[in-house]
Amino acid sequence: MRDLAGALAQRRKQHLYRHRRTIDGPQGPHLQSNGQALLSFCSNDYLGLASHPRLIEAMQQGVSLYGVGSGASHLVCGHSKAHHDLEQALADFCGQPRALLFSNGYMANLGVITALADRHDGIFQDKLNHASLIDAAQLSGGTLRRFPHLNTDALKQQLDVSKYHDSIIATDGVFSMDGDIAPLPQLLQLANTSDSWLVIDEAHALGTLGIHGRGCREYFGLPDKIDRLITVGTLGKAFGTSGAFVAGSADLIETLIQLSRTYIYTTAPPPAIAHATLASLRLIENEDWRRIHLTNLIQYFRHQAQQASLPLMDSETAIQPLLLGSSECALNLSEQLIDKGFLVSAIRPPTVPQGQARLRITLSAAHQEEQIDQLIHAIVSSLNSSPLKRITT
Numbered sequence: 001m002r003d004l005a006g007a008l009a010q011r012r013k014q015h016l017y018r019h020r021r022t023i024d025g026p027q028g029p030h031l032q033s034n035g036q037a038l039l040s041f042c043s044n045d046y047l048g049l050a051s052h053p054r055l056i057e058a059m060q061q062g063v064s065l066y067g068v069g070s071g072a073s074h075l076v077c078g079h080s081k082a083h084h085d086l087e088q089a090l091a092d093f094c095g096q097p098r099a100l101l102f103s104n105g106y107m108a109n110l111g112v113i114t115a116l117a118d119r120h121d122g123i124f125q126d127k128l129n130h131a132s133l134i135d136a137a138q139l140s141g142g143t144l145r146r147f148p149h150l151n152t153d154a155l156k157q158q159l160d161v162s163k164y165h166d167s168i169i170a171t172d173g174v175f176s177m178d179g180d181i182a183p184l185p186q187l188l189q190l191a192n193t194s195d196s197w198l199v200i201d202e203a204h205a206l207g208t209l210g211i212h213g214r215g216c217r218e219y220f221g222l223p224d225k226i227d228r229l230i231t232v233g234t235l236g237k238a239f240g241t242s243g244a245f246v247a248g249s250a251d252l253i254e255t256l257i258q259l260s261r262t263y264i265y266t267t268a269p270p271p272a273i274a275h276a277t278l279a280s281l282r283l284i285e286n287e288d289w290r291r292i293h294l295t296n297l298i299q300y301f302r303h304q305a306q307q308a309s310l311p312l313m314d315s316e317t318a319i320q321p322l323l324l325g326s327s328e329c330a331l332n333l334s335e336q337l338i339d340k341g342f343l344v345s346a347i348r349p350p351t352v353p354q355g356q357a358r359l360r361i362t363l364s365a366a367h368q369e370e371q372i373d374q375l376i377h378a379i380v381s382s383l384n385s386s387p388l389k390r391i392t393t
């Protein structure tokens with residue numbers, strides 16, 4: 001039998017132990033935790049919609065209309081009008097014929113990859129892809145090939161010698177721990193020449209990237225109608241609710257309904273969440289100011305951080321990590337920031353590669369410039385007073 005206590009102690013010694021913090025009250029830049037007021041820079045609520053009055057009202061209305069539980073899976077009797085309307089609205093938003101709702105992004109990625117790949121197939125993934133895409137490839141039984149981060153030349157070499165029956169290229173749109181953007185046009189070209197599917201996980205891009213918030217495809221100005229491109233979107237980040245969806249051709253969606261085990265063998269999410277998400281989509285479509293404000297905050301943050309010589313990474317998105325190096329250093333800085341009233345998470349291996357522990361700062365349209373000033377000031381004073389010298393790479 002495994003020595004669990006021993007393994008946990010070992011983890012703690014390596015500064016890799018994870019624990020949960022309890023938040024009392026709604027999401028937003030101002031959080032209450034264990035009686036302490038904290039200014040948060042770590043949520044994925046990029047547009048500040050998670051506690052928006054319009055969404056709260058829509059959720060309450062959804063509960064009045066549909067009750068709380070969905071009662072069954074989508075294929076039995078759990079597929080409500082709220083789900084159906086949201087699917088069509090999300091498909092329209094993404095410029096795709098159809099969309100299919102999943103309970104969350106993890107399950108959407110498992111569902112789409114396992115439906116399209118089996119042991120004869122190859123799944124080509126960026127090394128820094130989200131865990132759910134990696135797990136999806138493993139679960140599918142296909143061969144997982146990983147290429148160096150953003151390196152389309154390496155991917156091309158892998159594809160050139162590939163002997164698989166079918167191939168899928170999968171990538172995060174915006175990388176969750178780095179904030180950089182996948183080279184979608186080049187990936188699409190490689191998908192074309194190798195006759196592969198291209199799955200793009202838009203978890204951190206939908207709502208924030210592109211003039212209308214439609215994600216990487218819009219950011220790169222790619223046309224709507226690309227059959228081999230499959231979009232996965234999540235709803236728990238910029239949308240401020242919960243759930244996920246896959247958007248693509250009608251044949252793709254019908255295939256997922258027939259084959260996706262993470263779609264078929266699970267209870268449909270509460271219809272009220274779909275009802276609230278529809279309200280969120282309308283805000284995203286109609287109120288550009290949040291995206292504009294967020295873009296300005298990102299530029300402001302980078303400018304101020306540069307002035308303070310902080311170890312910025314190459315990101316133009318709402319994810320603005322500071323690269324610290326050791327887990328101990330990242331953890332120490334995060335703890336010092338808590339004492340000063342700022343909540344920023346330390347991201348350590350195995351979430352990021354060894355020696356690349358970082359502080360993952362995320363910005364939201366609900367932040368103000370003064371709050372960024374306060375954060376940077378707190379980081380600088382923590383680093384200066386820290387006995388640990390930061391490792392710059």
Ligand SMILES: *Cc1c(COP(=O)(O)O)cnc(C)c1O
Nearest residue numbers: 104105106130176201203234236
């Ligand atoms: C958060 C995230 C997911 C998982 O989505 P959930 O709805 O939280 O399960 C998938 N992919 C990426 C890139 C993510 O950042």
